[in-house]
Amino acid sequence: MTDRTKYLVGAFLVFGAAFGFALKGIFIKSAFQYGIDSISLLSLRFLFSAPFYLFIIFRKRLKEDATPVISGKVWLQVAFIGFIGYYVSAYVNFLGLEYISANLERILLFIYPTFVLLINAFLVKKKVSRLQWLALLITYAGIFVAFLRHFEAHQQKNIALGAFLVILSGFTYSFYLVGSDKLVSKIGTTRFTSWAMLSALVPTLIHSFFFNRLDIFQFPAQVYVIALAMAIFSTVLPTFMFSEGIKRVGSGNASIIASIGPIFTIVLASLFLHEPIWAEQIVGTILVLTGVFLVSWKSKK
Template identity: 55%
Template sequence: MNVPAESSTTRFSYWLGALFVFLAAFCFAMKGILIKLAYQYHIDSISLLTLRMLFALPFYIGIALNLSRQSADQVMGKLTLRQWATLAMLGITGYYLASFFNFLGLVYITASLERILLFVYPTFVLFMNAIGYGRRITRLQVLALALTYTGLLIAFIGNIETSAQKNVVLGAFWVILSGLVYAIYLVGSDNMISLVGSQRYTCYAMMAATVPTVLHCAIANGLHLTGYPLAVYGLAAAMALFVTVIPTFMIAEGIKRVGSGNASIVASVGPIFTIILATTLLNETISIAQVFGTLLVLTGVFLISWRGKR
């Protein structure tokens, strides 16, 4: 029996989208590893974040210009001043504040625990949609929340006495705050993405976030970004390209092909990648409690994402 060409093409597009999401999850999982490697050279959080943003900026500017040339309609002229301000504030929220809090948290805790704690952001999105848009939380979602936070508690308590972590409570605070701020960015982004498109939106948001990042660095240390070992710039460039530019567009393309619910499910492998990389590249010790807690968190996030897909 011959498969219709249209059906075959649709199936290929779906699996290609799933592959994009899977590869993006792997790239994002590398972020904490690269940050921890860079911290070995005694660079502070805001300087490292600034280097990452500056290395990534030319790519986003170039892509934004290319998209403007390709498009027949003038998106920039369609947006009001208020909409531009909203877009800028969302970009600053998602890519400056959330990123800085995340970088700061990694000063104190391991990369593997950071990824588990950060993955709580889908539950924040669920709460925000319930409060802001009146979307009812179902019994399945309540079960998912219970599993997620039980897993977080188990993973957290199991790592309090780990010698590899400088201050697990303070580090956890910054990472969870990063997840909360990122959830605000996600919930607020829906309308803007529908106006300008996901790729343009990502470019504009990243460009907007670069401004306060550079200003913060200038205030904190006079924008002194020279004099670090060559390895620091290599790691920052790797973060810009492989943890920022490439995965942001892969995840956008993946969501377009498979939907946000399915993309969230595929992306759930992220913490597993981080744990594997942390044990092999950073020699971090993973406890049984952390593994069990991770499985509970992933199960909870999976259920929330699956419900969203339905």
């Protein structure tokens, strides 16, 4: 495979992953129409995803001549990172979508690279350049512009609460990204992704047990079709497509290619959920993507 072909395949994988992640909000909003609550839907998502991740783990073990020895401390770190990055982040994200539109959710969630930058600046003491500070200003100005028309849309109840929950989701996911760097180098991308995702299943089911005694199989059949589709097309496939894409094009290029995600969501939400597209939303999205692009480009340069 030539370098050009390798790059094109990688770009296609990242592009496909961005499309899969963009579908998530559409699946969630569609399922909510049938009366399911956030924790039940999240439980179904992880339950339907788990067999795929287990299959990938065992398949990888069979292909390896020797399984690497991993300490208990590392496994605890993986479990904690999975808890923060997939259970906490995903749950507050699902809750946020009870209050705001899918296209606004994707715009808000996509600012997580700015959180990564700030976490590294304050905790890891990485220097932030003037261009990166400008990028942060552009990004948050875009959020403000995207919000303007939404506050006028009185049909969206508790929009401030929904926005806070989605931003909190992006913030907790940023800790997952910052903490995953060293762990990936120790146990590998595929193994880390699989176990981190599986480690979120247990707290999710415990939460569901206390919330509704795990009574998650009494919804209309459409809910389970949507949950299965979300597990396959917005969870399992995108996570591994993105990882494989990064190997071929690099994390910096992958971040830039993946910036198409919010555009996908805006179009899909308009087509399938009949959410309106406003000029302020388009301008705000462009500003956010510009800011995130500058953050990602400068960080990886």
